[in-house]
Every structure is written in C-alpha cells, then in structure tokens.
Amino acid sequence: MTLLLYGIVRADHPLPPGLRAVVAGDLAVVVSDIGSSAELAAEDARAHLNVLCGLVVDGPILPLRFGSMAPDDQAVRDSALLPNAAAVRLELDRLTGMVEVRVQLAFDETAALEALADTDPDLAQPITGFDAAIARGRRIADHVKEWSRQRSGELLGGLSTAMVRLDEPDDGTQHWALLVRHDEIHRVAESIAAMPSTVTATALGPLPPYAFASLPTRTPSRWGFD
Structure with missing residues (x-):
C-alpha cells in the first residue's frame, strides 16, 4: 500500500x-x-x-x-x-484564518494606451522609418505591461493581507495571488466584481495558500518530498 x-x-x-x-x-x-x-x-x-x-x-x-x-x-x-x-x-x-484567491485581470487596450499617452506624450508623436516603428512598438508594449502591473496593484492592494504577482502569459493579462481572511472572501469577491469597466476581472477561491506557505526545503526523495 x-x-x-x-x-x-x-x-x-x-x-x-x-x-x-x-x-x-x-x-x-x-x-x-x-x-x-x-x-x-x-x-x-x-x-x-x-x-x-x-x-x-x-x-x-x-x-x-x-x-x-x-x-x-x-x-x-x-x-x-x-x-x-x-x-x-x-x-x-x-496562516490561521487565511486563504488564497487567484485573480486574473485583463485591461482594455485602448484605456491603457490613453493612460500612457497622458503620462508620456512622446509615445503619440509621429515617427518615420521601419526600425523606428519597431522600436516604438516595443517601447509601448513595455510601457503597457508596466502600467498594467501598477494598475493591478492599485486595484488589488487594499483587498488582501499580502499579494504575489504570478507568471505573466503572453496575452498581457495579469495574474495575482491574494492572501485574504476567509471571513472576508465575500467582500473581496464583491470588490473584484465591481471593478471598472476598463478591466475584466475573474477570481478563483478560496484556495489553500500555495503562493504564501513557506515550508523548509528538503532534498527531493523518491517519494516526492520537496
């Protein structure tokens, strides 16, 4: 057995x-x-x-x-x-009384570009040449990613005791793990559901605290312990 x-x-x-x-x-x-x-x-x-x-x-x-x-x-x-x-x-x-909630945020691209144009007007200036266009595109993509991270922090920061940004997929969505009190999970769900129309938010929980539990590391064994 x-x-x-x-x-x-x-x-x-x-x-x-x-x-x-x-x-x-x-x-x-x-x-x-x-x-x-x-x-x-x-x-x-x-x-x-x-x-x-x-x-x-x-x-x-x-x-x-x-x-x-x-x-x-x-x-x-x-x-x-x-x-x-x-x-x-x-x-x-x-971790007593705490659970994890996984949140995915997808920001409206137009809203992100408008926000960037307000903070960096140079991004909206005309350019010429293929190489310049490629460089501009990469610069905008980097700015959008950073803006999305910052905006995610603003939207989620007040909902949890701690939060961890998870791996970012290529589609630009933001994936976060939130550590929240179990007795406040309904409030967290309501806040996520009430986010601005410029962001599509989905949440999964309550989950065990995968992103927040810290166990002493061990040498892997044939039985699968970390």
Missing part, C-alpha cells in the same frame, strides 16, 4: 470520509491510501486540489506537492513532520 499526501494540518483538523491523518504530536499530514501500482492522472490532480480546497475551509493547511507519496505512516512522519515541526507550527499559526 502507498500513501498519497495532501498537506500538513493541526492534529485536530476535521477530515472528510476517505482521508486520514498521520499524526505526530500536535501536527498531522492528511493522506489517503492508494494501491502500490496506482498511476496518477489529470483527474487525480483535480481531485487533489478539491481535497485541499475543502480542508482549508476548516483551518490552515500547508499544501504538499501533488504526487507526494510515502510507503507508510512512519515515513510520512520522518519526512514531513518531525524534522521541522517548530517551523511548521509557526506557518500554521501565521
């Missing part, structure tokens, strides 16, 4: 059917028993996320990487709990 690991919680964290806790003192790792020859697929990744989203509603959780496994309970304790118990407790305390 192999254990599939989900995350680290306090030992008294309530668990739904199908999951169990591997306990060490006041800490525990949430696990499920899977066959020793089980192969993980895309639907398992979705199920893993669903489990974590359900768990974070009832208390803090430090999510473990999808696909982390262990051969038995003692291996879980030895790898995930015992070496850094004090640091894990501090992280759980810090």
